[in-house]
Amino acid sequence: MIDRDRLGALLRRERAAFADRNPRSAQEYAKATHLFGRVPMTWMNKNAAGFPLYLAKARGATLTDVDGHDYTDFCLGDTAAMAGHASEIVAGAVQHQFKDGACAMLPTPDAAWVGEELTRRFGVSQWSFALTATDANRWAIRLLRAVTGRPKILFNSYCYHGSVDESLIVVKDGRAGEREGNVGAPCDVTVTSRVAEYNDLEGLDRELAHGDVAAVVMEPALTNIGIVLPEPGYLEGVRELTRKYGTYLLNDETHTFSAGPGGATARWGLQPDVVTIGKAIGGGIPAAAYGISQEIAQKLDDMKDLDLVDMGGVGGTLAGNALSIAATRATLEHVLTGEAFARMEALASRFAEGVQRVIDTHGLPWSVSQLGARAEYRFASPAPRTGTESANAADADLEDYLHVYLANRGILLTPFHNMALMSPATTAAQVDEHTQKFGTAISELQRA
Template sequence: MPTDSVAERIDRARLDTLLDRERSAFVDRHPRSAAAHARADHLFGRVPMTWMNKSAAGFPVYVDRARGARLTDIDGHEYRDFCLGDTGAMAGHSPAPVVEAVTRRLAELGGASTMLPTEDAAVVGAELARRFGLPYWSLSLTATDANRWAIRLLRAVTGRPRILVNSYCYHGSVDESLIVVGPDGRPHSREGNVGAPCDVTLTSRVAEFNDLDGLSRELAHGDVAAVLMEPALTNIGIVLPEPGYLDGVRALTRQHGAYLVHDETHTFSAGPGGATEAWGLDPDVVTIGKAIGGGVPIGAYGLSAELAAALTGRTDLDLVDMGGVGGTLAGNPVSVAAARATLLQVLTDDAFAGMIEVATAFADGVRAIIDGHALPWSVSQLGARVEYRFAAPAPRTGTASAACADPQLEDYLHVYLLNRGILLTPFHNMALMCPQTTVDDVVRHHEVFAGALDELLG
């Protein structure tokens, strides 16, 4: 719910009227997308994956083509794309080196699925080791799978049953992660959790982000195999770590004999080696996905030398057959060719420097617009990723971040922006820069964003 100060500034009846107007305009502008959605009778939810129904406009835009930082829908409308596949296209849409590498693998070399290694995979592992500081890597098709497999390995090596996560964290659809701190301060299953195999409080513990005392209390039970965390929360809105917090987490995990896993799938935006490199962190495991494949599905997890030795020394663990830490298509030749090209030629150190510079311009401009309206909102930046929030100061925990959501206001801003050629991440007000994003793209966002607020606030 919005804070009282925001509620006092916004005429909700006017917001309703403007939202209805923008949704009506969206329908008028997108007849082909509406028709495509209406006739998709044999898709569950009328979309290939149900998250695609997260649309403030009532139905999703259908894509015709995408290149760099631009996307064009089947109705012919072009968008400056700040969503970028919710991080999957951080390298930009169809970057030339990735297209060339994948085309060569499929058309010239062949062997899209072989369940055998290619030399590309070793190059990818070495580059991930260089960037994140962990020497041993294994590949998957998604970050969700990377997290699941890491959890299995850490339970095996510690003999402990539970995983600890932060309230309102995001680790894909990992069962153990769907737990929050409830209003009573106790752990609860996250609302809307679908088909959980068991009560999540049996498998997991939870602490608020930025709360070392809460983390210490939960670790003191002695049954936590690993703390699985994002170095900064992202999917509930960007929540940045307070000074000393991540060092404190590292110290507490060591004190209580738990491993530390950093999920860098979204925090990769912090730099070439994610938050791990940018902030000098020292996890036992790093998981990552989406962005490292340049749009081609891939995930990966990296292990410390100590952890890898502990696992390979366990002759009772089936790591090469039915042990539950692999998949037939994981590490396939197409995925690793795409990852090699993305890491070595697209998401380079220089590319990140440019992306972060553009993101800083985005953050500064949005902050100026918000300040110009004297709104009690805030802007958070995580490298190449920026988000504006309906609270000031910015929330310091996941629970506080969830509480400051305003779905009606978010929908208005998203549809207003869509109708004027700006695409944001549909889950919240988050913008991501790719190597092709320009200051001109940022300026256009600011013009449209300012117009939305001018119409709403007068």
């Protein structure tokens, strides 16, 4: 239903307009010759226009670039700023702590409060801290291998758990294989990992039956390949199978935290053995955590040959630093509260309903998926049910057109897919503005 020639012409038009309206960002990008890829981190080159916007400031749900343009920010740092940019409460806590020291390699009283609050929200009882969800996952995996004596970890095809080596595995033509583009893999990923499609209990059963899987590491709903929601009974089946085969279950709530104050774990009544979470809990300051059950903690404590204090491969000097912990306490205690999540989810529903009206008006075979405060439109109907189906539903040019079109009109989506996240500072007017401009973008695309 998409005229590809017209799509190509519109994409070229919008990219040219982007270059014309953002000369300072283009200049900054051009002169950054001593940065690998010209950006602080290479994923910043994931943009639809040829070069990234450069940040001047961000407050609440609004971002301003160096050319002076304001944007409604539905990206929110790909979840890192889900509390809103520069929350006054978090900024105050960070400034207060920084004046009193940030990195002393000593605990602060705030850490115990955060651990208790994370237990209240997610259930598991013993917590430790990291700076990124990648490290939280990596360290939790090491602990689970140690406590089980099993070598392999099982992941869902096209999952996302940061840059954890073991997770870069997919199903290819019914068999396990390395995810395309994997950089510098230390070994064939099938040596360390097993894989099953999300929503496929038969495939999970078959892989766990080998008896060598220490843990299933999964998002309760896939997100980074596009939102893929669980079918009825699937998550209950995962828990049943992991218990059957003596395998631990780790829920990575870094993105599914959008489901509510206790993430999908609390919302759907899940019972994982381990929970990892990152990004959003620090309110913009690098922070992450992993929590383990009392049973796992006791087993680890009983293994006296493990070096959990010095060079055992778990932990980092800056993990659990006073600044990150102060930011996490302020975020959880005062910003990402139950009341805030209720407002955020209502706005995400408003966003999804507006997009669905546009889709229905134009008779597009697309769909909308929502996970609490997060919503996304997909170029498939019904929405994909596995990671592989979700990957196959991608349309790079169509996605780029919508991203650049909206950016040129003051709206930013998450660079990966067509995902929008709500913050406590997001307004109904901002959501409605997206609906209107999204509708205009589709009308232009379908104009004869």
